[in-house]
Amino acid sequence: MNAQIERLRRLGRPKRIVYPEGDDPRIVAAARRLAREGLADPILVGRAPAGSELRYVDPQSSPEAGRYAALYYQRRRARGVSERDAARIARRPLYFAALMVAAGDADGTVGGASATTAETVRAALHAIGTAPGVRTVSGFFIMAVRQRRFGAGGLLVFSDCAVVVDPSAGELAEIALAAAGSVRTLLDAEPKVALLGCSLEAVPDDQQARKAARALEEISRRAPDLAALCAQDAAQAVAAGANALIFPNLNAGNICYKLVERFGGAAAFGPFLQGLARPANDLSRACTAEDVYGVSLITALQAAGTGS
Secondary structure (H helix, E strand, O other), rough: OHHHHHHHHHOOOEEEEOOOOOOOHHHHHHHHHHHHOOEEEEEEOOOOOOOOOEEEEEEOOOOOHHHHHHHHHHHHHHHHHOHHHHHHOOOOOOHHHHHHOOOOOEEEEEEEEOOOHHHHHHHHHHHHOOOOOOOOOEEEEEEEEEOOOOOOOOOOEOOOOOOOOOOOOOHHHHHHHHHHHHHHHHEEEEEEEEEEEEOOOOOOOOHHHHHHHHHHHHHHOOOOOOOOEEEOOHHHHHHHOOOEEEOHHHHHHHHHHHHHHHHHEEEEEEEEEOOOOOEEEEOOOOOOOOHHHHHHHHHHHHHHOOOO
C-alpha cells in the first residue's frame, strides 16, 4: 500500500472519489484521512452536517439531479425506463454517485458499506456501463504473497472471485483481458495471464478444460501481444511466471484465494471491479475505515489508468 500511495502522490491532482453512503462513520473517517493526506478529493452523498470540512452533495437538492436523470434515461430507455422513472432513480444515492462518475463530475465511486454487492454493481452497470468493446464486468483480488519471486514482486491478480459465477469461454476471455489491464494499472507490471484448469489436449469429458482452451484462443485473437498461457493449476501457472490467475468459475477463485490467504500467509486486497468504463468499487458491509481507505486508493489508481 505504501507503494500505491507513492504512485498516487506522483499523479498530481487528487482524484475525485464519490461515496454514496456519506452518513456512514467509516466513510467519513476514511474521507477525512484521504483529504488530509492529499490522496483523494472525497465527495460524500447526503446532507452535510453542521461544521463539516468535507464536501457533500445532496441528491434531493442538487442542481445537477436533472442532468443526471437525463443521462440515466438516455442509457436505460431502451430497457423500458421512463423519464419519470429516471428522475426518481437518479436521486438514489448509489445511482446518483455512479451518475456523477458517468457525467465526469467524479473520477470514481466507492459504495457498498450498507448496500449489497448486487445493488452496488447494478448501479454501476446501469449508470456507468462497461468499457468500449467490453460486455463482462468482473471482480478481482490483489494477492500479496510472502515470496517476492512470484508474480510481480510478490503481487498477483486473482480473477474472477466476485461477480461472474460460471463464465462462458467468451466471458472468461474478457475476464482475462480485464485482469491484464488491472496488472498494468495497479501492479505497474507487464501482464502474464494464466487460464487455470486449461488443457490444449483433447479432453472430451472435461468441459472446463475445453472452455478455458477456447478462451485462450479468443485472447490470442483479440490481444495477440498479450502473454497468455494454459495451466492445469495455480502452482504450474505461478512457476511459469504468471502474475494474473484466471479461474474457471467463481467457486474455484474463492477457494483458491482463501487458501492462499489463510494457509499461505498472503494478504488479500479486494474484491475490486474491472471492465467498467470508469471506476466503481464495492465495499463489504463489515468493512472498516481502513478498508474504505484502501479501496479508495485502488479506485483512484484505476481512475488514473483510465484517464479520468
